[in-house]
Amino acid sequence: MVSYNRAxxxxxxxxxxxxxxxxxxxxxxxxxxAVLVTALALPIFAQASAPKAAGSNLTIGLxxxxxxxxxxxxxxxxxxxxxxxxxxxxTKLVYIxxxxxxxxxxxxxxxxxxxxxxxxxxxxxxxxxxxMDEAVKFATAHPDIxxxxxxxxxxxxxxxxxxxxxxxxxxxxxxxxxxMVAGVAAAMTTKTGQIGFLGPLIxxxxxxxxxxxxxxxxxxxxxYLKKDPAQLKFRVTWIGFWFNIPGVTADPTQVADxxxxxxxxxxxxxxxTTEAVAEAAKxxxxxxxxxxxxxxxxxxxDEGKGVSLGVPYFNWxxxxxxxxxEAMNGTWKARFEWNDPDWxxxxxxxxxxVGFNKGALSKAASEGVDKFVGExxxxxxxxxxxxxxxxxxxxxxxxxxxxxQQIWYLPQLLQGMTGQSVSK
Amino acid sequence: xxxxRKTRILFGSGSVLVALALTTAIVAATGNNPLQAYANIIQxxxxxxxxxxxxxxxxxxxxxxxxxxxxxxxxxxxxIGIEGQITLGAIFCTWALRSLQNTALSPGAxxxxxxxxxxxxxxxxxxxxxxxxxxxxxxxxxxxxGLNFVATALNLWLIxxxxxxxxxxxxSGTLPFEPELWMPTxxxxxxxxxxxxxxxxxALVTAFILLRGSHFGLRLKAVGKNPRAAYLLGIPTWQxxxxxxxxxxxxxxxxxxxxxxxxxxxxxxxxxxxxxYTGLMVAMLVNYSPVFAGPVALFFAALxxxxxxxxxxxKLDSSxxxxxxxxxxxxxxxxxxxxxxxxxxxxGTL
Numbered sequence: 001m002v003s004y005n006r007a008x009x010x011x012x013x014x015x016x017x018x019x020x021x022x023x024x025x026x027x028x029x030x031x032x033x034a035v036l037v038t039a040l041a042l043p044i045f046a047q048a049s050a051p052k053a054a055g056s057n058l059t060i061g062l063x064x065x066x067x068x069x070x071x072x073x074x075x076x077x078x079x080x081x082x083x084x085x086x087x088x089x090x091t092k093l094v095y096i097x098x099x100x101x102x103x104x105x106x107x108x109x110x111x112x113x114x115x116x117x118x119x120x121x122x123x124x125x126x127x128x129x130x131x132m133d134e135a136v137k138f139a140t141a142h143p144d145i146x147x148x149x150x151x152x153x154x155x156x157x158x159x160x161x162x163x164x165x166x167x168x169x170x171x172x173x174x175x176x177x178x179x180m181v182a183g184v185a186a187a188m189t190t191k192t193g194q195i196g197f198l199g200p201l202i203x204x205x206x207x208x209x210x211x212x213x214x215x216x217x218x219x220x221x222x223x224y225l226k227k228d229p230a231q232l233k234f235r236v237t238w239i240g241f242w243f244n245i246p247g248v249t250a251d252p253t254q255v256a257d258x259x260x261x262x263x264x265x266x267x268x269x270x271x272x273t274t275e276a277v278a279e280a281a282k283x284x285x286x287x288x289x290x291x292x293x294x295x296x297x298x299x300x301x302d303e304g305k306g307v308s309l310g311v312p313y314f315n316w317x318x319x320x321x322x323x324x325x326e327a328m329n330g331t332w333k334a335r336f337e338w339n340d341p342d343w344x345x346x347x348x349x350x351x352x353x354v355g356f357n358k359g360a361l362s363k364a365a366s367e368g369v370d371k372f373v374g375e376x377x378x379x380x381x382x383x384x385x386x387x388x389x390x391x392x393x394x395x396x397x398x399x400x401x402x403x404x405q406q407i408w409y410l411p412q413l414l415q416g417m418t419g420q421s422v423s424k
Numbered sequence: 425x426x427x428x429r430k431t432r433i434l435f436g437s438g439s440v441l442v443a444l445a446l447t448t449a450i451v452a453a454t455g456n457n458p459l460q461a462y463a464n465i466i467q468x469x470x471x472x473x474x475x476x477x478x479x480x481x482x483x484x485x486x487x488x489x490x491x492x493x494x495x496x497x498x499x500x501x502x503x504i505g506i507e508g509q510i511t512l513g514a515i516f517c518t519w520a521l522r523s524l525q526n527t528a529l530s531p532g533a534x535x536x537x538x539x540x541x542x543x544x545x546x547x548x549x550x551x552x553x554x555x556x557x558x559x560x561x562x563x564x565x566x567x568x569x570g571l572n573f574v575a576t577a578l579n580l581w582l583i584x585x586x587x588x589x590x591x592x593x594x595x596s597g598t599l600p601f602e603p604e605l606w607m608p609t610x611x612x613x614x615x616x617x618x619x620x621x622x623x624x625x626x627a628l629v630t631a632f633i634l635l636r637g638s639h640f641g642l643r644l645k646a647v648g649k650n651p652r653a654a655y656l657l658g659i660p661t662w663q664x665x666x667x668x669x670x671x672x673x674x675x676x677x678x679x680x681x682x683x684x685x686x687x688x689x690x691x692x693x694x695x696x697x698x699x700x701y702t703g704l705m706v707a708m709l710v711n712y713s714p715v716f717a718g719p720v721a722l723f724f725a726a727l728x729x730x731x732x733x734x735x736x737x738x739k740l741d742s743s744x745x746x747x748x749x750x751x752x753x754x755x756x757x758x759x760x761x762x763x764x765x766x767x768x769x770x771x772g773t774l
Binding site: 094095096097098100101102104105106107108110111112114115116118119130131132133140141142201202203204240241242245247248249 | 468471472474475478482485576580584592594595596600612613615687688689690692693694697698699728732733735736737742
């Protein structure tokens, strides 16, 4: 009614000439046309833009590769989302764990993610490297759902797997630093000079993390202990997956035993679960003092307090919370994150993407670890040449610092490390 | 009286009720509400067109495996090796896709060849189990079981070795094929490919026609009931056994090929997904009837897909679906056994 009256008033206004009227009509017509074109073009743009802001409520769907309480990788991700629930009001979590084809035969990870969407999830977090293909499939098929692909590099413009998707964010922490710290702890502790690295499967990520642990160990061995680098033995054995799958992977318990039986007295774990700690506790209880360094989860030392030297862990909460907030308030932007520790306090739960909890370290080892963290904070870069790959080819020339890409896509283990570089 | 239709239905439904009651008791004992659990499974299998499509995706390999097993069961053979036959189908299909993906052939032709290769792979692996039985005197249960392990080992070796991703060996399987080589689905969002659906339906129809309406089916039945008598009646016994293995293997191989080309789009370590073993259960549950194999396979597929809801909504393990399936088979077989025993006793006293 109101608008009708207004329109009538306008047409009836004696001050308006017909020319002015026509001009106004033309303007309105252009306006209508513009609105129409925009409306029609919107779906086209929608595909290339991020999903619509979720608003004040958001259900998050978390897909985990292992059990949510594995005291390792999956639990670290689960706890990260618990942090989000506590810090971001209006969030809710639905999750599915053991999302791998051995535990849930016949299912695909994207199908499992859709089950979470059916429960109201508007953001899906694929929290394992194992889910890469399925996450891409899912993100492509569901442009209206926000996707976090943890550990992935699909949104890294300078990366090798770049595939722009407006709804995807990659999140990873710079664990390389904390693996170096683990290496320092191992080198400062070992009596035999032999360190074992219990590796999962062989890929870019696991190669660079094993290499980081070696770089840290070698640094402490040479600079803190003043020993001959040739005397340090660093051996890598891969089990074939992130955790034990009986009959499919090598058994991490047996691999840990083999390390301890063959001269290694420290095993650094690179897998999602805590077998190395359990075996170290077993050997130590039988009278052979050995140690282990678990991985991923801040409380992973609980299973063997006296034998765990410390744990390099991920703190996913802050980065997840940031992405979740962006999904809610409409500022989501596809990107690749490789987050640093907070050098002021690497164990700050609100600011540090990765951390290291110290365990049963000797006084000297503990001081060594602190000193090393201090040096890293001041800018020490162990990815500095001269450095050769395992087969002897030059990786970094003298004084050359590795780029992020060189580190991320480390093609082999480093010279001085024993173990398989590339799966045969 | 114990042999009439009514009694059979009575014993059958009684067995199903016992199975359900036991499952219910187990869920209740864990402190969960059984009705809620069942409601979630139903919701998870029928709640949206998307999950219903997932049920059909899961039905295809299960129906194919079951259709194949109807032949070997009719021939009196326990083809436990079907898991390996599915795996070999997947391996042959992957091999064909890998070999042809960069050739001038059209994607449709490549997929067709790959599917045929999958059937061939499954058939050869089944014939191996059959040959071990007929010529080596190795019981097909043990031969099949052994060949399953060999198939898994071969599959893992290929994924971690010659067919690994560049520089990376991963449990996630081989590098996915280009989308042109994926069996077309009904829409971008859907996982459901119509061609495998038709193939699975055709497999069931083929099993029905061959087993119920052909001389081959009749002779195979005779071999299954009593190979010695069949032989004396002039039926080429071992040839029929081998043929039933070949047919079952071809269907199993087709299931593996579908898993590669329409579901995972790559070869993964657990590519057979247990469909072979579930198929054995379905075949036993329907008493080897080609008529009921399809619907019961659909029911089992729905249980499997629907149970994904359990860990998400109720924090219950989804293996509950397996418990229901296992109980159903167990009690239906027991019910039937009991009925036959009572029948014999009654006849004995007459």
